[in-house]
Amino acid sequence: MAGSGQEHDSRDPVPDRLANRLGIAGPPGYRDPQGVELVVEFSFFSNSSGLSVAEIAALTGANPCAGADLSRIITGIAPIDRAGADDLTFVKDAQYAEALATSRAGAVLTTERFAHQAPAGVVTLNVRKPYEAFVTVARQMYGSALRPVSAFGTQGIAPSAVVHPTAQIGSDVTIDPFAVIGPSVTIGAGSLIAAHAMIGERVQIGTDCAIGAGSTITHAEVGDRVVIHPGCHIGQDGFGYVSDGKGHIKIPQIGRVVIHNDVEVGSGTKIDRGGLRDTIIGEGTKIDNLCQIGHNCMIGRHCIIVAQSGLSGSVTIEDFVILGPRTGIIPHITVGKGAMLLSRSTVYDNVPAGAVWGGFPAQPRRQWLREILALRNLTARGRRTKT
Numbered sequence: 001m002a003g004s005g006q007e008h009d010s011r012d013p014v015p016d017r018l019a020n021r022l023g024i025a026g027p028p029g030y031r032d033p034q035g036v037e038l039v040v041e042f043s044f045f046s047n048s049s050g051l052s053v054a055e056i057a058a059l060t061g062a063n064p065c066a067g068a069d070l071s072r073i074i075t076g077i078a079p080i081d082r083a084g085a086d087d088l089t090f091v092k093d094a095q096y097a098e099a100l101a102t103s104r105a106g107a108v109l110t111t112e113r114f115a116h117q118a119p120a121g122v123v124t125l126n127v128r129k130p131y132e133a134f135v136t137v138a139r140q141m142y143g144s145a146l147r148p149v150s151a152f153g154t155q156g157i158a159p160s161a162v163v164h165p166t167a168q169i170g171s172d173v174t175i176d177p178f179a180v181i182g183p184s185v186t187i188g189a190g191s192l193i194a195a196h197a198m199i200g201e202r203v204q205i206g207t208d209c210a211i212g213a214g215s216t217i218t219h220a221e222v223g224d225r226v227v228i229h230p231g232c233h234i235g236q237d238g239f240g241y242v243s244d245g246k247g248h249i250k251i252p253q254i255g256r257v258v259i260h261n262d263v264e265v266g267s268g269t270k271i272d273r274g275g276l277r278d279t280i281i282g283e284g285t286k287i288d289n290l291c292q293i294g295h296n297c298m299i300g301r302h303c304i305i306v307a308q309s310g311l312s313g314s315v316t317i318e319d320f321v322i323l324g325p326r327t328g329i330i331p332h333i334t335v336g337k338g339a340m341l342l343s344r345s346t347v348y349d350n351v352p353a354g355a356v357w358g359g360f361p362a363q364p365r366r367q368w369l370r371e372i373l374a375l376r377n378l379t380a381r382g383r384r385t386k387t
Contacts, residue, residue: 226264240295285305
């Protein structure tokens with residue numbers, strides 16, 4: 001640094017005062033091939049005091065390898081190539097089996113097929129579904145990462161929050177700075193309303209919910225343990241007009257949005273309220289970022305709707321349906337129970353229960369793939385003819 005009388009070496013360790021500010025813990029950060037540290041590693045999430053190998057085995061039903069130190073404490077989780085001596089990792093298929101041979105992890109969840117490839121210092125825990133077992137442990141160790149918390153460290157209601165005197169606020173509710181709670185709102189115990197969120201008149205929010213920063217909720221009833229991530233807008237007008245030669249006449253949208261228990265809605269998603277019926281999101285459904293749910297849609301239980309998907313008005317999605325990213329569905333379509341729509345599907349017809357469809361327009365997967373193959377063969381034949 002100029003004027004300091006001492007040049008800074010980028011290979012020097014991070015000063016203690018900076019390390020303290022960043023909360024650095026664990027192994028050193030990423031380094032380039034010359035060993036220069038590029039990124040200081042630290043975590044925004046604190047874990048528990050750790051779990052012993054015996055506790056992990058009991059939690060997951062895994063079988064420890066012969067001679068395993070069951071009292072060994074594991075305090076973190078990491079991918080196979082980043083795991084250190086105190087970390088748990090997993091290997092579920094051959095893609096990462098080679099990396100297991102050089103892993104420095106403290107313990108690994110894997111199958112009997114790959115367990116023999118672990119170095120001598122790594123405790124192997126054999127289990128039929130390694131990744132699912134790994135998730136079980138991760139949830140135990142990092143429970144605080146499962147649900148948003150106050151970004152401001154608020155306890156109770158922040159002084160700058162605006163809460164209407166007729167609102168009913170349950171016990172242990174957190175309301176962050178500049179949130180707005182409207183007249184006759186009900187918020188259940190243990191819920192979080194993040195900064196700049198707006199909860200409109202008479203909205204009902206259940207217990208242990210989290211409403212993300214900058215979200216708006218109007219004309220809605222929200223169940224328990226619902227997570228709405230930042231920037232969502234729920235309960236606004238549906239897109240309904242009657243058109244004639246003079247223009248477009250707006251149709252009153254007098255329904256609600258009803259979100260059942262254990263739903264999660266990703267950042268930037270919009271859910272319109274119903275026109276005459278309610279828009280309904282069923283129990284346990286998970287909606288990714290940047291999705292659009294039109295008015296009068298009825299989404300069943302435990303569905304998965306992946307990013308940038310759009311449902312036009314009055315679409316019915318039955319239970320356990322999966323919509324791949326960028327799926328589009330025209331109005332008044334029904335997607336049957338357990339069906340799957342592949343990425344970028346555009347749906348113009350009802351989809352039978354349990355079917356797998358894809359393409360534009362969407363159709364049964366095998367038919368879609370046959371048409372793609374036929375088109376490739378046709379274009380290849382054309383290129384050969386020209387040459």
